[in-house]
Amino acid sequence: MQQRLTLLLPLILFLLFAGVAFWGLWSVSTGARDTKSIGFSREGQKIPTISLPLLGAADQQLSLTDWQGRAYAINVWASWCLPCRAEAPAIARLAESIPVLGINTRDQYDDAREFLAQFGNPYTAHGVDANGRASIEIGIQALPETLIIAPDGTIILHHRGPIFAREMDGVIADALKKLGRE
């Protein structure tokens, strides 16, 4: 009897694995779970109404629903992200034309604060995305990425990679023009 059980054990464990894997795939294919939309441009879609704890004040929330009716930009960054440092001056320029919300992702609080002290803090408000889930939800694939959102919540620009002078005068200027701001 005991030997029977030992011989059956691998099969039982494997069936458990297969069950979980089947559930995982089934829920993805019916749309209940979403692992797929990572990595596609979200331009033209509505920004998901995420809500994040504020940087430095975890009891308060940065909620994107509060921003409905206004145009704003989202910049996703982390202190360990090298190009994020390089684009800091450009983000400061961007903040002169439009409010920029920062999303600090997969980072340590002390490192983030030091980053802001060193490279400047042009952000209107700052949310913390400790495990990177919110970034995935709004379609972030790499760091840094910047989104510009129209008053009705539509993403009109989804830019991957750092912003330098060339982007400021190019895609960013175009997007701001669409919003009627320069």
Place this chain on the structure above:
Amino acid sequence: MLHGVEIGHFALVLALGAVLIQSMVLWAGTPSAIALGGRAAQLACLFIAISFAMLVLAFMRSDFSVALVAAHSHSLKPLLYKIAGVWGNHEGSMLLWVLILALFGAGMTARLVRAESQAERDILAYALAVQGLVTLAFLLLILFTSNPFLRLNVLPDDGNGLNPILQDIGLALHPPMLYLGYVGLSVGFAFAVGALVQSRADALWARLVRPWIVLAWTALTAGIALGSWWAYYELGWGGWWFWDPVENASLMPWLVATALIHSLNVVEKRGMFVRWTLLLAILGFGLSLIGTFIVRSGLLTSVHAFTNDPRRGLVILFLIVLAVGVPLVLYAWRGGRIGSDNSPDAPALLSRETALQANNLLLVVAAASVLIGTLYPLILEAITGARISVGAPFFEASVAPIFALMLVLLPMAPLMAWKRARASYVWGQMRVALLLIVLGLLGVALMLAGVSGIALATIGLGLWVFSGVVMDLFQGMGGGINWRRLRMMPAPRLAMNCAHLGVAIFTLGVAGVSFFDDEIVARMRIGEAVNLGDARFTLMDVAPTQGANYTAITAHVNMRRANRTTPLISEIRSFPVARSQTTEAAIKSSWRGDYYVVFGGGSADEGFVMRIYKKPLITWIWGGAGLMVLGGLLAFFGHRKTRQ
């Protein structure tokens, strides 16, 4: 008129027919059935090779009427990367997978033709039949869900390009190597299922299957090392292992294959661990399938996931359930009849059998830990709906102690005799080494204040394994340095020591990188300099450059160290077609380790961001992996020599 692409498609259909014959007739076991089945396996290999060649040709010619080429290639791409583009996507990589399956089938056929006894012929014929079933399943999968030869109705002007990060020689070779390993394990699987059907597995069986496992293990080692090397110098993150689900997916079969190589030894020499070995062979290939499955199903969130199609994932899952579930049912039903009747005299607690059993248990526990960590987010979400990610801290905390224990035991096992080993002998062999290591580490601890205990322990383990290799070679040469006897030493023993030496070197490399690394991030203007370790880095120039199919901003940095100046170049490349960027790190390598410079962009006014890492002994990680591969090759070719 027939075009190459249609020839490729038809060849694949013909291969399906040949494989069908191969997987059906061989079960009869008669001489004529074996002749027919073998010929079918060879024909299948030929047809699949033609099919693969036609797909390569379509990529080389940039035939954008083929949907796959249009989606994954571009006319401006260098020829080498056009060819590598064949397996840089789901459909093409599945065809490569099947090609390797068929090549192994042809190799098994060659061995079957030269079989010397009826027993050998039976084992090989059954294994070849199972191999045919596996190939059949994959051919069906390709033809019905992932056909690489589909044409487009509308001809695009040019292709969509290949992800530029994949345009790299390390990555061009990494998937074929990895597939050689994954698919090689299918041979072990085929032998195991054949043995279950026959209800028979013995020393002869182990001898026949062993070279295939060694070959697969060698390729898997090389493939994983190439992938890690690529991530290190191409991604610009400065790390060599990230515990990404896909990396874990290749590590799990590697751990099981390592266990399998060791347990086959016990089956061959002592007729024990038979059932366990069958199970390992089935699980090894099962984990390979799960590995590929994770890459392409969208089941888990991973940087590697290149075709996120859950419906295709369901088909592959169905395939895995068939491929692993059926043999496990067979195992539960028939396993009891195998290996129980030939129970040899039980080994003592202190014996090589026990040592290898400990090795096997630790390796399998390590593989299970990795599997649990990889699947845990999914399991948790299934039960509670919570979404979490499991990162490096879990894997390091759970796997490192298991590895440490393994490294403690490793050098002692070869010094233990079969059946009953003497503790006094092992102690006598290793005591001098142990004393030297402890004294040496105490010396290091006194010299370098603040070095952590765990760093010292890791170095100690590396040296401990190294001592074991020295002592075993010393014993093999009759207790002295004797080159003639070293050359005469049996290949398996040399191979084992070579691979174990690789483990020692690898461990020391890991110790160097993990505990003695350093880094600095600086915003620099042209002409400014920073110091790191014993080197000084000066930013000389930043200038735009033009590559074959990209434009770049290039930073020139001079590294000055011990009165020698080395120019280093780090770039940010922009690929206009793929609309993406890559970072080329500048790496100055030596046997002592690397200096690693990453250019992060910026401007002349505000300064350029530079990140500089010191990675002591990181080259030893690749060196160690290289020695393991060399050991595998020695075992493979040495085995063939002793047989002939």
